Amino acid sequence: MQASVKAEQIDLDEPPPTGNERAVKRPESSSDHFLVIEPGRRQLQEDLNELLHYRDLLYFLVRRDISIRYKQTLLGVAWAVLQPFMTMVVFSVFLGRFAGVPSDGIPYPVFAYLGLLPWTYFSGSVSRCSASLVGHSNLLGKVYFPRIIIPLSATLSALIDFAIAGVVLVGIMAWYGVAPAASSILFLPLTALTAFLAFGVGMWLAALNVQYRDIQHATPFLMQIWMFATPIVYPNSIVPANYRFVFQLNPMAGIIAAYRDSALGNPVDWPALGIALIVGLVVMSLGVWQFRRMDRYFADIV
């Protein structure tokens, strides 16, 4: 705190050397590159510019993650499908059949898979994201790059699994004779929202995990509890009305319901989605805040 105050004072006391104002304003031009290193946090604008400069790194990291994920596995890409599919089978047998959980009038497997598909993406993305920085600890100490790229690439590369598992959804719906509605196109913005939320949560956990490794033990547990607090394997309708409001504060509740409604052509619950968006923005702001509070010191504490 004190240090950054001191640094600002230096700024005020010393007028910038002549001829440099131009350089400060045009950092992209290579001969005029001008960079100031000081303690404390940097301007958000600087961080964003730099992220832009390193966008190719993001691209290659995502490519790397995708191309190595299923190397040296027997089943390969099938793993992307197997996870939501087998979970769907298990829940269909135990909840759908034995326990007779209602499914809003559509076959339970379709109902469950429609929830599990985005959920698997969300939880996988959060887990990968939260472990990502610690997993790259050797890099953090060896080279500078915007640290945010690491969790960001984890979130983005998980999308490929989502897409593959999405193809299977079409198969399952066809098998049960459920036609996807035209409103399925909403999957795209919904997925963007899910990724946004996953990134916010994951980034926050990733930063904390650098300092407190408790996070990596807590994350699987957290995701499990979160899953049961979300209408994935049961419909929204079985939640008692007086709990409904608290229940809807879970952004994933509104998102999962919206996925299902848009696939089946039911009216989407926009207010619930609005809540999800607001909570998502809050979580993202918290995540960015936590991350930027720590990111310049990751190399020291990891």
Place this chain on the structure above:
Amino acid sequence: MTAPIINVRDLSKLYRLGGPSRPNRDLRDAFNDLLRVPLKRLRSLRAEPTTDDETFWALKDISFEVARGEVLGVIGKNGAGKSTLLKILSRITAPTEGRIELRGRVASLLEVGTGFHADLTGRENIYLNGTFLGMRKREIDNKFDEILAFAEIERFIDTPVKRYSSGMYVRLAFAVAAHLEPEILLIDEVLAVGDAEFQKKCLGKLDDIAQHGRTVLFVSHNLAAVQKLCNKGLLLRDGKIVSHGSVGETVKEYLHKPDQRSEGCRFSTDTRRGSGWALITDARILDETGRAVSSLPCDRDLTFELTVQTMDSSAQSTLRGLVLELIFFSDDGRPVLSLMNVDDAAAPFPSADACLVRMRLAAPTFVPGRYRLKLFLGIPFLQHVDEIEDALEFEILPPEEPWRPYELYQSRGIVCRKADWACEAQSRAVSHG
């Protein structure tokens, strides 16, 4: 007068030992802190920060400038703050106090092959590594063929790098780094990896970079390389600047005013084998004044002091009949010298259960460089009593009083000797065809 390309003002870096604030922090502590921290913050705003035993200043009030085109060698002992300075300049970590202004595109090279992934092909790794170092994809596209040619791996470009030989791997990694075109290049001791051949290639490339007017900041233990490449030197000791000037002066300063607090090198027994009924319990290197050291110029005598004792409690066991061998390895793993206490019946062990062994190696000792000492106690071919790999690691520095007018001692030969020369004048034998 143009502004310096690197301007460092009052730079300090505080590290907390054993973790961010206390060792073994967990979430419970964090929750406790939720209550305590606001109070603590309030207190620290009022009072001067207390000097905490668990913190230390890796750098303290460092100020210096580097002019465009300068090649600055940063030297100093381990823990002097060299790496911290480099990490702050390359933005791997942030300073605690102070300000740095950099007027140019910066690239830092703290290891070769940053971000390489074994399962990816050479091509994929070039792009990944290049973008990690701050290059854009377009730049890499343009230099791709050049990089490939430099690395000499055209045939294997689409093979996963885990199938590469270690030489190919390092060549590829360095090739990418060598094609960075920053205005400011920060380099740690990346040259310490790889074989002698490769090191030479790296040094050559660095020289090349320096010739092209690029500004280079080079952190190294290799004084010969620093002297060869750099025109300016910066000597750090305990996080402070001791000397900043021409490279010759700085290196001289480093050699002539050794760190008074030097405690010699650490006796390492990490890789110990043998029956263990007798052990080498201590080993030190002393200079002529009897001070423990970890580095010494090659024109000063080296004394090794070793303590050997039996571990058997029975009174009968003595060291008599055992042989003590010291084997010196150069940095690239080559054994360069073996000495035994029974060489020429020099000093066999007496019938005692403990012994202090002192061995003096007269100057000139070794060619400047880093050496590792392996210790062996036993009877060769018959009995392994105690064997310690890398028991000591020490550095031989260039001579204090150079007897040769050339500065390159390291790259010529592996033996350090002075010889008796005679040049007698003779009348030239002219042959008429």
